[in-house]
Amino acid sequence: MKKEPVKVREVSAQIRSGNFQEVVLGYSEEEALLEASRCLQCKNPVCSSGCPVGIDIKKFIFQVTQKDYQGAYFTIKEKNNFPSICGRVCPAEYQCRKACILTKKGSPFASEQAINIHFLERFVGDYGKNNNLEIKQEVNEKLSKFKVAVVGSGPAGLCCAGELARQGVKVDIFESLHKTGGVLRYGIPPFRLPWETLDFEIDYLKKIGVNFVTNYLVGKAKTIKELFSDGYSSIFLGLGAGVPSFLGINGENLCNIYSVNEFLTRVNLMSAYKFPEFHTPVNIGKHVLIVGGGNTAMDSARVALRLQKLKGYPLNTTIIYRRTEVEMPARRLEIEHAKEEGIKFEFLVQPKEFIGDDQGFVKKLTCLRSELGEPDSSGRRRPVIIDGSEFVLDCDLCVIAVGLKANQILINSTPELKTDKYSDVIVDAETMESSIKGVFAGGDIVGGEGTVIEAMGMAKKAAKSIIENFSKK
Amino acid sequence: MKILNKRIINDVGGIRITQLDIASADIAKKALPGQFVMLMVSEKGERIPLTLVNTDKIKGTVSLIFQEAGFTTQSLGKLNPGDSLYSLVGPLGHPTEIKKFGKIILVGGGVGIAEILPVACALKQAGNHVTTILGSRNKELLILEAELKSNSDEIYVMTDDGSYGKKGFTTDMLKELLSRDKYDLIYSVGPIPMMKRVAMVSKEYGIKTLVSLNALMVDATGMCGCCRVTVAGAVKFSCVDGPDFDGHGVDWDELEKRNKVYSLQEKHICKL
Numbered sequence: 001m002k003k004e005p006v007k008v009r010e011v012s013a014q015i016r017s018g019n020f021q022e023v024v025l026g027y028s029e030e031e032a033l034l035e036a037s038r039c040l041q042c043k044n045p046v047c048s049s050g051c052p053v054g055i056d057i058k059k060f061i062f063q064v065t066q067k068d069y070q071g072a073y074f075t076i077k078e079k080n081n082f083p084s085i086c087g088r089v090c091p092a093e094y095q096c097r098k099a100c101i102l103t104k105k106g107s108p109f110a111s112e113q114a115i116n117i118h119f120l121e122r123f124v125g126d127y128g129k130n131n132n133l134e135i136k137q138e139v140n141e142k143l144s145k146f147k148v149a150v151v152g153s154g155p156a157g158l159c160c161a162g163e164l165a166r167q168g169v170k171v172d173i174f175e176s177l178h179k180t181g182g183v184l185r186y187g188i189p190p191f192r193l194p195w196e197t198l199d200f201e202i203d204y205l206k207k208i209g210v211n212f213v214t215n216y217l218v219g220k221a222k223t224i225k226e227l228f229s230d231g232y233s234s235i236f237l238g239l240g241a242g243v244p245s246f247l248g249i250n251g252e253n254l255c256n257i258y259s260v261n262e263f264l265t266r267v268n269l270m271s272a273y274k275f276p277e278f279h280t281p282v283n284i285g286k287h288v289l290i291v292g293g294g295n296t297a298m299d300s301a302r303v304a305l306r307l308q309k310l311k312g313y314p315l316n317t318t319i320i321y322r323r324t325e326v327e328m329p330a331r332r333l334e335i336e337h338a339k340e341e342g343i344k345f346e347f348l349v350q351p352k353e354f355i356g357d358d359q360g361f362v363k364k365l366t367c368l369r370s371e372l373g374e375p376d377s378s379g380r381r382r383p384v385i386i387d388g389s390e391f392v393l394d395c396d397l398c399v400i401a402v403g404l405k406a407n408q409i410l411i412n413s414t415p416e417l418k419t420d421k422y423s424d425v426i427v428d429a430e431t432m433e434s435s436i437k438g439v440f441a442g443g444d445i446v447g448g449e450g451t452v453i454e455a456m457g458m459a460k461k462a463a464k465s466i467i468e469n470f471s472k473k
Numbered sequence: 474m475k476i477l478n479k480r481i482i483n484d485v486g487g488i489r490i491t492q493l494d495i496a497s498a499d500i501a502k503k504a505l506p507g508q509f510v511m512l513m514v515s516e517k518g519e520r521i522p523l524t525l526v527n528t529d530k531i532k533g534t535v536s537l538i539f540q541e542a543g544f545t546t547q548s549l550g551k552l553n554p555g556d557s558l559y560s561l562v563g564p565l566g567h568p569t570e571i572k573k574f575g576k577i578i579l580v581g582g583g584v585g586i587a588e589i590l591p592v593a594c595a596l597k598q599a600g601n602h603v604t605t606i607l608g609s610r611n612k613e614l615l616i617l618e619a620e621l622k623s624n625s626d627e628i629y630v631m632t633d634d635g636s637y638g639k640k641g642f643t644t645d646m647l648k649e650l651l652s653r654d655k656y657d658l659i660y661s662v663g664p665i666p667m668m669k670r671v672a673m674v675s676k677e678y679g680i681k682t683l684v685s686l687n688a689l690m691v692d693a694t695g696m697c698g699c700c701r702v703t704v705a706g707a708v709k710f711s712c713v714d715g716p717d718f719d720g721h722g723v724d725w726d727e728l729e730k731r732n733k734v735y736s737l738q739e740k741h742i743c744k745l
Binding site for chain 2: 177178186214215216217221222242244252253256259261265270271275276278279280283359361407408409
């Protein structure tokens, strides 16, 4: 008999939309066993090919079916440093689950029948965390005389630091913000990734000797050259895609129009939802519009909705996107969660102009309707504006979530660092080494906006090259 | 991030201006005139930008001067030597361009006077003829006159009520100077209405005018765009593209409005 996928337990939309607690509760042991038993244990598994770090998925799921959770944990950990994080934030429906044999051929993302690999990963990751399973350091005496500076404490930086420290390399991570974690802290809301989960992984790195230096902006306080003269043998740049894109339309600087980074940073990193206990404010509106279709659009919409509820406003948050739901790059789960919570969607809509009041606050957004035309360079059908389709939406707060670009501070202070036309750092695809010898890079600063696991994949490659270089010395 | 010294520069009529000297060898080593830091008073605090007024590379300290105007600056003013900031990062922003321009007028108003001090020192050392105009509501509120005097070739003080120097606005003196002599650069820091008027006056005379903008910021590394300003029709981030901009191109009305976006919350938290 064909077994149905095991649904993951979640807090009801009614309750969760009034707080910032985690939404997905994860599998119980029974549920995990049931879901794992659905895995066909293919002779030639294809799921792993969909994983940017190549986790042996078949093996860890088999270990789950045998209740060997510890074994499963170490199987994942061989490839992925942060299963509790990735099990929560990986867009599995575009990666391992899409590759799963149970996904219908030609589907743009995983079918419902595909094994819930990410929920199993999360179950195993949390098991490891709750039982204090930690990978032992395999300190290599030869490597322990080397010191590496990691710039940025986001997914790429944390992963690279972990890989190096596990083998005994001394690592200092420099972070410009006052808290570590990068986008995992300032970008992803706690209802998707609780701080407790993130802190557990960071604390593990501290335990194996990684030193975190917060409030330190490399590029300003120190240059790459100066880091080398301080005795670092290699430098890894995990700078992230930190600069928000705007629409470039009239009225975009009116008050209460936020970049997605500002909105999320205020609420997540600075805890503005707890104002005045926390001192950073954020505004909320009665007619909130979010522009964009990615994960940050879903996150900011769900944050906005929660702020409306906390403020006692009627829930009225709408996502406007220029294509249709199928083309949205966001995780399917986040789209579902957003819908359940009451977020409205306006598809095939493009913003044209913001209109404000005398005090400079946004009041309305003029929009245009479009239809899908021929596919563009991304393979997605290009939206084409329909003549005479202009209409006006009420809008007293807007979040622009249309993409992020590379942060230029360090790049500007390092002219010898070669970059491409997007100002991303150019690296050797195999070694992840940049145009400066001994300087490696990974994550969004290399590939543009990607996922947490893709960043980790690059960071692992870089760590491997760094270690190989040291071993030769 | 430890506070080593505290000096109340002025405390009259409910307006208190305070100087803190803070230990930060890394920032002191690198900071140049015109740059700023971001700081947090406590873990629950807000991140605010403050211009670096002085740095001592040997002692490894930086000095900040601020008016206790809002909740965060009031909390900062309550700290004492021995206390530590929760967060301090810098130096941020581009330094002010320092070279021999020729004849320069510096215009400082209110607590902005503190912020023109490092620029005055550097421009004077670079061999410029420095004329400084200071603006204050009255004699009692005027700060750092002696320090600026020793770094200027000429100095003029303007007070709103005429209780000291000359009665009138800084721009009255600016007009007077510009009408009788030729200058190469004007640099101004102070309240937005003052900088806006300075730029209006200097534009008539076609003299390049730099202003240091005090937009609201969150991360101050170019990540959030909270501090975006329109300069000559283009959107710029004050934190990474500034804080100095061509005053003739700044959309002052937009900046003034954007700086008031949280005035309701500010009132609320100050009452608590």
